[in-house]
Amino acid sequence: MTSLLSRLQRSGTVSSTLAEAWARRVPEVRTALGAAPGPAVRVPGPAALAEALGDVVDHRDRGHVWLVLAALTGRLPEHATVVEVSRAAEFDDGASLWAAVAALTTQRSARRQVRIAVDEVLVDVAHTARTPLATGIQRVARETARRWLATRRCTPVSWSDGYESVRELTTTERARFGSSAPGSAEDPGETTVVVPWRSTYVVAELAAESERSARLLALAALSPNRTGVIGFDCVPLTSAETTQLGFAGVFAGNLAAVRSFDRIATISQAAATEYAGWRAMLSAIGMSGPAIASVPLPVEGEEPSEADLTAARARFVVGTLPLVLVVGSHEPRKNHLAVLHAAELLWREGVRFSLSFVGGNSWGSDSFSRRLSELQRAGRAVDTQSALSDNQLWAAYRLARCTVFPSLNEGFGLPVAESLAAGTPAITSQFGSMLEIAADGGAMTVDPHDDHALAAAMRQLLTDDVLHARLHRAALARPPRTWDMYADEVWDFLVAD
Numbered sequence: 001m002t003s004l005l006s007r008l009q010r011s012g013t014v015s016s017t018l019a020e021a022w023a024r025r026v027p028e029v030r031t032a033l034g035a036a037p038g039p040a041v042r043v044p045g046p047a048a049l050a051e052a053l054g055d056v057v058d059h060r061d062r063g064h065v066w067l068v069l070a071a072l073t074g075r076l077p078e079h080a081t082v083v084e085v086s087r088a089a090e091f092d093d094g095a096s097l098w099a100a101v102a103a104l105t106t107q108r109s110a111r112r113q114v115r116i117a118v119d120e121v122l123v124d125v126a127h128t129a130r131t132p133l134a135t136g137i138q139r140v141a142r143e144t145a146r147r148w149l150a151t152r153r154c155t156p157v158s159w160s161d162g163y164e165s166v167r168e169l170t171t172t173e174r175a176r177f178g179s180s181a182p183g184s185a186e187d188p189g190e191t192t193v194v195v196p197w198r199s200t201y202v203v204a205e206l207a208a209e210s211e212r213s214a215r216l217l218a219l220a221a222l223s224p225n226r227t228g229v230i231g232f233d234c235v236p237l238t239s240a241e242t243t244q245l246g247f248a249g250v251f252a253g254n255l256a257a258v259r260s261f262d263r264i265a266t267i268s269q270a271a272a273t274e275y276a277g278w279r280a281m282l283s284a285i286g287m288s289g290p291a292i293a294s295v296p297l298p299v300e301g302e303e304p305s306e307a308d309l310t311a312a313r314a315r316f317v318v319g320t321l322p323l324v325l326v327v328g329s330h331e332p333r334k335n336h337l338a339v340l341h342a343a344e345l346l347w348r349e350g351v352r353f354s355l356s357f358v359g360g361n362s363w364g365s366d367s368f369s370r371r372l373s374e375l376q377r378a379g380r381a382v383d384t385q386s387a388l389s390d391n392q393l394w395a396a397y398r399l400a401r402c403t404v405f406p407s408l409n410e411g412f413g414l415p416v417a418e419s420l421a422a423g424t425p426a427i428t429s430q431f432g433s434m435l436e437i438a439a440d441g442g443a444m445t446v447d448p449h450d451d452h453a454l455a456a457a458m459r460q461l462l463t464d465d466v467l468h469a470r471l472h473r474a475a476l477a478r479p480p481r482t483w484d485m486y487a488d489e490v491w492d493f494l495v496a497d
Contacts, residue, residue: 233411442475
């Protein structure tokens with residue numbers, strides 16, 4: 001690092017763009033560290049940075065090193081970079097730190113506006129902000145962040161391309177959370193970079209990209225920020241064979257960052273159990289891991305309009321056949337091949353019903369698609385719908401005789417809770433989060449590995465009107481839990497406590 005400093009000083013290769021960027025950012029660093037703004041950076045280069053910040057930056061403090069690299073370069077550093085620079089700076093009175101700033105600031109990052117966020121709450125919703133689509137995880141992030149923006153003082157943030165830096169949202173992105181407040185720019189590449197310092201940083205979705213995880217690791221482990229995350233599940237660890245090839249490794253990178261977070265609010269007690277098992281392993285590397293609390297998801301049933309009911313009836317109802325509805329993607333973990341097999345067992349017995357799947361194709365769905373096609377060619381009343389509006393989905397729930405959700409592992413099992421919120425009995429798995437949901441009434445539980453047990457439960461709900469009516473009443477009597485309640489409880493645990 002010292003040789004790099006000498007080379008830059010001799011060659012004078014630091015551009016005016018970099019020098020201007022540092023001149024704008026140095027006063028913010030001084031202010032964040034509790035010092036007066038100080039003199040302007042007059043001469044471009046590492047020596048000028050040393051002169052401007054040497055009296056307030058302790059290069060032996062890795063939090064200070066993290067802040068200087070993040071704010072002056074406009075790029076959040078990775079853990080190894082901070083440690084390497086800090087170690088080198090101990091032997092050259094900080095020169096390596098200023099040389100690293102010069103080496104790591106790019107023309108692109110120098111053009112960004114940088115704001116150091118002190119004593120703020122930042123909510124990371126990068127995936128959710130970028131698309132109007134809503135997976136289960138994105139639905140949680142969107143509903144939660146939307147309520148926080150309306151009732152709390154917080155700033156939603158995303159990431160720049162390549163996950164180099166945290167940035168403010170565009171106006172379009174903010175609108176996806178119901179906010180009419182303008183963003184810092186409409187082009188994501190021109191939005192203001194945000195560097196959290198002594199703030200609270202909450203990740204409201206799964207941040208699984210390796211670049212994002214690496215920078216979050218440094219933020220959580222080395223900076224004096226408070227950190228929290230919504231924990232959805234540990235399926236890539238506990239049920240790795242049911243996830244996309246390679247995703248377990250990506251998820252492990254996420255856990256490498258999360259192990260240095262302060263708190264995890266899991267979406268069910270089952271997810272809390274998974275995370276607690278992972279946390280117990282951290283003692284082997286001398287770490288205690290984050291505090292964990294279960295904050296179960298809510299489900300608010302929506303009343304569909306007559307138009308939605310009419311459209312859903314035309315789409316899903318086949319003559320006088322009772323409808324069995326299955327909601328969820330067709331990845332192997334959802335166990336949809338077992339549903340098809342159980343259905344064929346019943347059709348061969350002469351039980352009459354139609355079967356509809358609502359959910360997009362996903363990795364590993366080829367076997368499901370082939371079997372579905374075989375049954376359709378055989379004249380079975382079975383089909384699939386890849387996308388459906390929320391209103392028509394709620395209409396489909398209400399039209400169904402029952403729903404089936406025999407997943408092998410779930411952080412929560414939202415379709416089960418949604419079905420019961422609509423008053424429609426559900427068949428689901430007899431363990432984990434799905435058993436938790438079923439405990440409040442309205443559902444039958446089975447061993448999802450037993451196709452015949454699944455078929456037996458379906459037969460009962462399709463043929464036993466007394467049982468069906470009892471479960472329908474139990475579903476309607478379930479205690480209410482709203483998104484407002486959930487958002488308040490997660491905020492209290494991750495931010496307010």
